[in-house]
Amino acid sequence: MLKWVQSGLSAVAGTAEPEYGREAIHTITDTINNGEPVSRDTTIADFNWQKPSFTNVETQTFYFTDLKSGWVGFAQVIHSNVMGVHTTAQFTFRLFHAEDEGHPENIWTSTKLDNFRTEGSNFYADNLSFELNKDNNQYVLKSSVTPESVVELTVSRLAPGVIFGKDGFTLYGDDVKEPWGSMRHLFWPRCEVKGTVTTPAKTFDINGYTMFVMALQGMKPHHAAKSWNFLNFQSESYAAVQMEFTTPKSYGTTKVNIGIVASNEKILFTTINNVVVHKDSTVDEVGWPVPKSIEFNYIKDKKDEVPSPSDKVIATVSGDLKTLIERVDVMAEIPQFVKNIVSGVAGAKPYIYQYCNRFEIEFKEESKKESGLGFNEVTFISE
DSSP states (O other): OHHHHHHHHHHHHOOOOOOOOGGGEEOHHHHHHTTOOSEEOOOGGGGSOOOOSSSEEEEEEEEEEOTTTOEEEEEEEEEEEETTTEEEEEEEEEEEESSOTTOOOEEEEEEEOSSOEEETTEEEETTEEEEEOTTSSEEEEEEOSOTTOEEEEEEEEOSOOEEETTTOEEEESSOTTSOSEEEEEEEEEEEEEEEEEEOSSOEEEEEEEEEEEEEEEOSOHHHHOSEEEEEEEEOSSOEEEEEEEEOOGGGTTOEEEEEEEEOSSSEEEEEESOEEEEESOEEOTTSOEEOSEEEEEEEOOOSOSSOOTTSOEEEEEEEEOOOEEEEEEHHHHSOHHHHHHHTTSTTEEEEEEEEEEEEEEEETTTTEEEEEEEEEEEEEEEO
């Protein structure tokens, strides 16, 4: 009970959490190591908006890659609740060119949504709709919330959706039946996307691949994780996704990593205990050790929580981080109401480094390689 009260205080006041230890986080990979299947196919009900009544941030995001034209970006709906008393929604969008030369466009919009509501897996607001069809294989996004990025995209699932374990949840707290926080991810790793993006100057045709992810951080983000690594890789034949977060010391600096590799028709494998390697890191002017290249290793699952050098790497996605799209100062982007809470935490200095570069996937057993485009994020939140 004491720990629950302490956590409740930190959720309201924005104070740093006590050090609960590793026993106070129950990761999705723990449940898998204890006998749950690594993953299962998603259902339409899995994509229902959870809308917890406590502090949380919930998102649905398309990361699209047009390999032929070189246009890459993402479209995201954000639904957030602070302390159960203040609910907001936002639509964020980015479009840029993978090669950059001759294409100066780097479109970024972040627009507050009005009169928003959720209906099952669908989301609606003034001038925006985001709908999943009844067959659970196609999303349609239409947004005209800002003239700077009018978006119409149809996303059709190619490979099955993936959720890890039974329900995808990592739980925070000393009682799994009454957790005080949570984290959840589920994916469509390989889809085709068609549509248009219209700006005041130009209309861009999008025809390529996309990865779709729904995420829930059921607690304050800087309490849930101190850092993140994220990969969306798309080539002509494959999609590779990896999502990793590391908790603050309050939860034992625990690392959770889930990975997916898919073809155009099926899931090739899902993995946990993966390893992300930052190479040639240099501390930049804001104080974070930023890598110059990165490697996402997919490790064959075993009944062991801690990865070791003897683990079997079955695939690797790697490349140099030559093109930084943007270093996002999170504190400059979030609403003032949320900012007031986060700013009270010592050491919270959240920055997201967004990259798009030519990456390569290598299948170790088959000695097979293929080049594609990798969109990845390296996020630092707190020391």
